[in-house]
Amino acid sequence: MKNVLLVKYGEIAMRGKNRYLVENRLIKTIIKRLDKYPGYRVYKEQGRILVVNEEGEFDYDTVIPIVVNILGVTAVCPGIEFEDQSIESLRKHALMHFKEHFPNGGVTFKVITRRSDKRYPMTGNEISADVGGYILHNIDDLKVDVHDPEIQLMVELRNNAYIYSKLIKGYGGLPYGSSGKATVLLSGGIDSPVSAFLTARRGVEIEAVYFDSPPYTSERAKQKVMDLAERLSAFTGSIKLHIVPFTETQLCIYEHTPPEKMTILLKRAMLKAGEKIAIGNKSHALVTGDSIGQVASQTMEAIYAIDSAASIPVLRPLCSMDKQDIVDIATDIGTFDISIRPYEDCCTVFVAKHPETKPKKSIIEAIERKIEGLDALIDKAVENSETVEF
Amino acid sequence: MIYFDNASTTKMSKQVMEYMYEFMNKNFANPSSLHSIGFEAEKEITRARKIIASAVKADPDEIYFTSGGTEANNTAILGAAEAYKRRGKRVITMNIEHPSVTDSFKELERRGFEIVTLDVDSKGYVPIDELENAVNENTILVSIMYVNNEVGTVQDIEKIYSVIKNKNPQCVFHTDCVQAFCKHPINSRYADIITMSGHKICSAKGIGAMYIKNGLRVNNLHFGGGQEKGFRPGTENTYGIAAMGKAVEIALENMESNYKRVSEVKNTLMHITNKLEDVYVNGDAEKGSPYILNLSFKNVKGEVLLHALESEEIYVATGSACSSRAKEKKKIVDYITEGRGASAVRFSFSADNTVEEAEIVVESLIKNVPLLRRFIPR
Numbered sequence: 171m172k173n174v175l176l177v178k179y180g181e182i183a184m185r186g187k188n189r190y191l192v193e194n195r196l197i198k199t200i201i202k203r204l205d206k207y208p209g210y211r212v213y214k215e216q217g218r219i220l221v222v223n224e225e226g227e228f229d230y231d232t233v234i235p236i237v238v239n240i241l242g243v244t245a246v247c248p249g250i251e252f253e254d255q256s257i258e259s260l261r262k263h264a265l266m267h268f269k270e271h272f273p274n275g276g277v278t279f280k281v282i283t284r285r286s287d288k289r290y291p292m293t294g295n296e297i298s299a300d301v302g303g304y305i306l307h308n309i310d311d312l313k314v315d316v317h318d319p320e321i322q323l324m325v326e327l328r329n330n331a332y333i334y335s336k337l338i339k340g341y342g343g344l345p346y347g348s349s350g351k352a353t354v355l356l357s358g359g360i361d362s363p364v365s366a367f368l369t370a371r372r373g374v375e376i377e378a379v380y381f382d383s384p385p386y387t388s389e390r391a392k393q394k395v396m397d398l399a400e401r402l403s404a405f406t407g408s409i410k411l412h413i414v415p416f417t418e419t420q421l422c423i424y425e426h427t428p429p430e431k432m433t434i435l436l437k438r439a440m441l442k443a444g445e446k447i448a449i450g451n452k453s454h455a456l457v458t459g460d461s462i463g464q465v466a467s468q469t470m471e472a473i474y475a476i477d478s479a480a481s482i483p484v485l486r487p488l489c490s491m492d493k494q495d496i497v498d499i500a501t502d503i504g505t506f507d508i509s510i511r512p513y514e515d516c517c518t519v520f521v522a523k524h525p526e527t528k529p530k531k532s533i534i535e536a537i538e539r540k541i542e543g544l545d546a547l548i549d550k551a552v553e554n555s556e557t558v559e560f
Numbered sequence: 561m562i563y564f565d566n567a568s569t570t571k572m573s574k575q576v577m578e579y580m581y582e583f584m585n586k587n588f589a590n591p592s593s594l595h596s597i598g599f600e601a602e603k604e605i606t607r608a609r610k611i612i613a614s615a616v617k618a619d620p621d622e623i624y625f626t627s628g629g630t631e632a633n634n635t636a637i638l639g640a641a642e643a644y645k646r647r648g649k650r651v652i653t654m655n656i657e658h659p660s661v662t663d664s665f666k667e668l669e670r671r672g673f674e675i676v677t678l679d680v681d682s683k684g685y686v687p688i689d690e691l692e693n694a695v696n697e698n699t700i701l702v703s704i705m706y707v708n709n710e711v712g713t714v715q716d717i718e719k720i721y722s723v724i725k726n727k728n729p730q731c732v733f734h735t736d737c738v739q740a741f742c743k744h745p746i747n748s749r750y751a752d753i754i755t756m757s758g759h760k761i762c763s764a765k766g767i768g769a770m771y772i773k774n775g776l777r778v779n780n781l782h783f784g785g786g787q788e789k790g791f792r793p794g795t796e797n798t799y800g801i802a803a804m805g806k807a808v809e810i811a812l813e814n815m816e817s818n819y820k821r822v823s824e825v826k827n828t829l830m831h832i833t834n835k836l837e838d839v840y841v842n843g844d845a846e847k848g849s850p851y852i853l854n855l856s857f858k859n860v861k862g863e864v865l866l867h868a869l870e871s872e873e874i875y876v877a878t879g880s881a882c883s884s885r886a887k888e889k890k891k892i893v894d895y896i897t898e899g900r901g902a903s904a905v906r907f908s909f910s911a912d913n914t915v916e917e918a919e920i921v922v923e924s925l926i927k928n929v930p931l932l933r934r935f936i937p938r
Binding site: 384385386387388389421424425 | 863864865866867868870871932934935
């Protein structure tokens with residue numbers, strides 16, 4: 171008998187002929203993340219991914235948090251694997267597992283059996299009833315509840331037998347990197363890291379872009395974005411962050427733009443720079459943290475006036491979400507506390523007191539065309555960008 | 561590198577570093593240990609205590625070591641108020657104190673004390689007549705800082721002390737002397753409790769001291785093994801104490817020449833007010849401490865200028881380092897001026913600084929400020 175971790179994954183099963191590719195991608199990611207812990211082997215068995223330690227004790231406290239964060243994993247279950255599938259063996263192992271995890275009893279439970287070997291002398295229900303009765307007989311203060319049990323003890327009979335009872339939920343989605351690539355504009359606020367996470371969860375490989383404007387933004391603000399990128403890498407495995415020196419571009423726009431239109435032109439410049447980086451790294455889309463109506467530059471009119479700056483698709487995963495929903499996700503994925511660090515946002519110098527909420531695309535584009543040398547400045551900024559990998 | 565942020569902290573001087581290193585090599589013992597090396601460590605503490613006492617013209621018995629200025633301020637205010645609360649519940653401070661004082665008073669307010677906060681004038685001075693009116697027979701504590709940490713205003717401590725004692729001889733007077741210690745003359749005759757810190761005078765961080773007048777009661781906030789006469793238990797920070805003793809010794813020897821030297825540095829930097837339009841001195845331009853110069857550059861955000869200077873390896877501050885992390889960002893400059901806080905930059909000096917450095921900073925300001933003024937918030 172040995173300790174194992176069963177890894178469950180969701181939507182992959184619907185992927186037809188691509189299924190094995192996607193499964194292998196997920197297995198590869200798990201192997202990579204467990205690389206520095208010796209002895210762990212990851213393999214596939216009949217629609218399950220299993221993690222075992224072939225050299226020593228299975229360190230669940232270390233391994234579970236790593237695997238459960240991997241995108242595409244819907245849940246993980248710590249359990250045991252053994253060869254002898256006789257009913258006596260099932261009883262013995264089920265009782266042992268139960269005693270280990272719920273030593274004090276005081277719970278309601280039921281046993282659920284799945285068997286792929288239909289030649290087994292008992293049906294699934296017969297096995298469940300037998301094993302359940304045995305546990306009930308051997309541990310005090312237990313109750314069976316077949317409708318709404320606190321504990322579902324799973325018995326699975328495949329090439330080997332598996333028993334588990336705990337299910338730790340993952341983030342689901344698709345294995346990272348199984349749905350192409352996109353470039354995320356990461357600001358340091360609450361929204362954009364959530365946007366990056368949600369995109370990555372759909373299997374999209376991401377790279378991030380940050381616009382740095384010293385001396386108007388500080389080193390600490392930059393560090394904050396680097397820390398956000400590092401946090402996101404807990405889900406993606408690794409992430410590249412491109413830091414684009416944007417002061418000159420911003421000042422140029424400032425000098426040639428009426429204050430109330432400044433933000434729109436600035437965001438267009440960011441899309442243009444982002445697109446250059448996206449094309450360079452073979453991304454097929456840009457991703458932003460826009461949420462409709464949250465600020466002046468996020469009205470439908472503003473989005474319309476900004477969007478034409480890029481020729482590749484601009485995805486806005488948060489567009490329909492309320493702020494609280496975004497904050498909840500940010501808290502859940504651990505980016506919120508980084509995002510709210512109180513470093514003064516010096517960028518206010520570039521933001522008008524009363525920005526326009528209904529900009530006209532044609533007027534914005536006309537102003538932009540008249541700014542001499544803007545495209546060259548954007549090109550230069552992208553050329554001078556620095557890349558950090560987490 | 562030009563370091564003009566010495567009010568935040570100073571670089572440890574080479575002499576102090578070497579002294580501390582030598583002491584660390586020589587003696588790691590616990591001064592409470594009965595053996596001879598323990599006694600050697602105790603002797604080092606005694607030595608430092610004597611030097612520090614001499615810095616404020618006090619008796620060594622009246623000096624207690626703490627972890628720094630914040631702890632000393634907290635202990636002075638909470639400890640004295642609790643010790644004398646049966647006499648009355650009125651306590652007085654001013655609106656431009658260090659957060660470690662202001663927040664201690666907020667704590668007293670929560671504990672049911674009556675707080676009087678005096679508003680300073682446009683140069684940062686506490687109005688003496690208002691202070692006199694505020695002190696009554698129920699007043700048990702007044703806390704007024706000697707040299708202000710952000711704008712350098714130097715209060716008339718002698719006058720303040722006599723005004724308080726004339727109204728109520730039993731009222732305790734505490735003064736936070738962290739920015740004045742070993743820089744301006746301090747005489748314990750004019751205070752009941754004095755706060756001192758090591759790292760503003762080229763010593764190590766994490767060490768400070770309090771002067772408490774003999775016979776005065778101050779409740780301790782820490783409990784334990786009886787160190788510092790039971791007032792501040794916990795194994796003594798022997799390395800920090802050794803460093804502070806040495807730093808005070810050196811600073812006292814050079815107090816006058818240091819004062820002259822930083823005055824020259826400050827005066828050189830002050831030339832910027834003639835070379836650029838719309839530069840204002842916050843605080844008292846003539847009589848402020850030569851160790852601190854606080855300037856507002858109209859239409860330039862302080863933090864932006866700070867980062868622009870930092871790219872030329874010139875290091876300054878926008879306000880107190882202790883409040884830059886706080887969420888509520890009202891600077892002391894906001895209390896003494898009409899809206900100059902956002903554009904305020906603090907330059908603070910040590911004897912290490914030179915007139916040449918000040919000249920370089922003037923040049924840098926002449927270059928950077930007009931550039932930044934091209935982009936004013938609109």
